[in-house]
Amino acid sequence: MQNECKCNCNTADDPRYVELKAYIDSVKGNEGIAMSVLQEAQTIFGYLPLEVQKFISQNIDVPLAELYGVSTFYSQFTLTPRGKxxxxxxxxxxxxxxxxxxxxxxxxxxxxxxxxxxxxxxxxxxxxxxxxxxxxxxxxxxxxxxxxxxxxxxxxxxxxxxxxxx
Ligand code: FES
Missing domain, CATH: 3.40.30.10 (Glutaredoxin)
Structure with a gap:
């Protein structure tokens, strides 16, 4: 399965990106999906590094700055890795x-x-x-x-x- 990310990150071989893309495809077209996609990404990756936010931005057509604003505003999201x-x-x-x-x-x-x-x-x-x-x-x-x-x-x-x- 090939992903369509244009941000130069190596997503095609990473099963976490494949899983995230599948989730995005399942909710695409719904209203205001940014929040739920960020939640799903955090569940999959454990945190929200910038490359993941870029991937989401490319795939749901929401500006990276907007996603970054959401992910830094809500305390449920973290931009740094969390321990087990x-x-x-x-x-x-x-x-x-x-x-x-x-x-x-x-x-x-x-x-x-x-x-x-x-x-x-x-x-x-x-x-x-x-x-x-x-x-x-x-x-x-x-x-x-x-x-x-x-x-x-x-x-x-x-x-x-x-x-x-x-
Ligand atoms: S102050 Fe209420 S549980 Fe600690």
Whole structure:
């Protein structure tokens, strides 16, 4: 299957582009498809690098600047690669007063990255979040869909990370 991208990226042999093109073809002609195509692209690629946005722009006839504006405006989109596991440390008020900053410091030290970054091995992305809605468990973190509450002992963190390293 040949794609019709004109942006000089090597898309024809990459199954991710083939999958994205198939999705675009399935929704082409519908109103306002940019958002859903960007969502699909993020699901397929894990993030939205510029070459993917160029590919989308060429294939749905929406200016690259417009796609870039959408992808940087909505927090659900990311332009940098995300780790296999997402760590969210709640910095809402209840968690903050119960010592969330100590959790941040420990994760930063363990993973050797700053908040917002991804480890070199691509395993973890570290983020601070707003209230996760379970303040009674403060301080709270989430790793992917797993919630860890009452995390008062920062020394538990290496063991928690090991569960995701296996
Ligand atoms: S403030 Fe952390 S869960 Fe609400």
């Amino acid at each position: 596991h997402h760590i969210g440390i709640c910095l809402g008020t209840a968690c903050y007063v119960r010592g969330a900053q100590k959790l941040v410091d420990k994760f930063v030290a363990e993973l050797k990255i700053a908040v917002g970054e991804t480890t070199e091995d691509g395993l973890f992305t570290l983020d601070a979040t707003r209230c996760l809605g379970c303040c009674g468990l403060a301080p709270v973190i989430m790793i992917d869909e797993d919630v860890y509450g009452k995390l008062d002992d920062v020394d538990a963190i290496p063991g928690i990370l090991d569960k995701y390293r296996g």
